[in-house]
Amino acid sequence: NKPEWYLTQVLMWIGNHSKFLDDKIQPILDKAGSSVNAGLEFSRALVMLILEKLAADIPCLLYDDTLFCHLVDEVLLFERELYSIHGYLSSFPSCMHILSEESCFQRWLTVEKKFALQKMDSMLSSEAAWISQYKDITDVDEMKVPDCAETFMTLLLVITDRYKNLPTASRKLQFLGLQKELVDDFRIRLTQVMKEETRASLGFRYCAILNAVNYIATVLADWADNV
Numbered sequence: 001n002k003p004e005w006y007l008t009q010v011l012m013w014i015g016n017h018s019k020f021l022d023d024k025i026q027p028i029l030d031k032a033g034s035s036v037n038a039g040l041e042f043s044r045a046l047v048m049l050i051l052e053k054l055a056a057d058i059p060c061l062l063y064d065d066t067l068f069c070h071l072v073d074e075v076l077l078f079e080r081e082l083y084s085i086h087g088y089l090s091s092f093p094s095c096m097h098i099l100s101e102e103s104c105f106q107r108w109l110t111v112e113k114k115f116a117l118q119k120m121d122s123m124l125s126s127e128a129a130w131i132s133q134y135k136d137i138t139d140v141d142e143m144k145v146p147d148c149a150e151t152f153m154t155l156l157l158v159i160t161d162r163y164k165n166l167p168t169a170s171r172k173l174q175f176l177g178l179q180k181e182l183v184d185d186f187r188i189r190l191t192q193v194m195k196e197e198t199r200a201s202l203g204f205r206y207c208a209i210l211n212a213v214n215y216i217a218t219v220l221a222d223w224a225d226n227v
Contacts, residue, residue: 014086058071119151131146144208146212159182
């Protein structure tokens with residue numbers, strides 16, 4: 001239940017050994033005419049240990065939503081630091097390959113959808129759902145975006161950020177399919193609220209729904225260039 005312990009430990013080992021590997025080991029390899037990068041090979045070997053650990057742990061966590069989600073969150077944080085700070089190569093084995101394996105991946109999709117729907121329930125039942133966060137700042141709030149629409153688009157953006165480093169396009173497309181389902185679900189929810197407001201089509205909430213639709217359509221159009 002604490003994958004961050006071993007993930008953080010590996011990151012510490014990589015960081016603590018980098019100077020020694022660069023200053024002492026790399027010159028020996030260079031002198032021998034080897035093309036091996038000592039730091040990267042050290043990182044790769046440690047990541048292989050993590051892959052073994054994950055392969056053993058994941059089957060035990062698949063049906064505990066809380067522990068499984070925590071594991072995925074920690075793995076994504078680990079991967080981000082591994083690439084951004086330690087220069088790990090995308091061609092090397094990574095944790096995303098384990099998360100892409102069928103049973104694990106389908107579970108990830110399932111819990112991602114479950115928690116996204118829960119988030120949508122809470123955002124639409126919030127007292128501030130139809131109020132703009134920036135209602136008092138006119139130069140920021142030209143579109144009069146209600147809070148629920150902004151929160152929903154942030155939710156989609158966060159999901160994209162979580163799956164964007166998956167190793168295959170087919171897996172990314174499955175996540176895109178989930179996002180399309182969520183957009184359609186949100187559309188249905190807006191329609192249901194709108195039907196309750198048809199008698200007051202110039203009312204506050206009805207206008208807020210129209211602003212939400214306009215904002216979502218505009219943002220999706222902006223994302224159209226994002227492969």
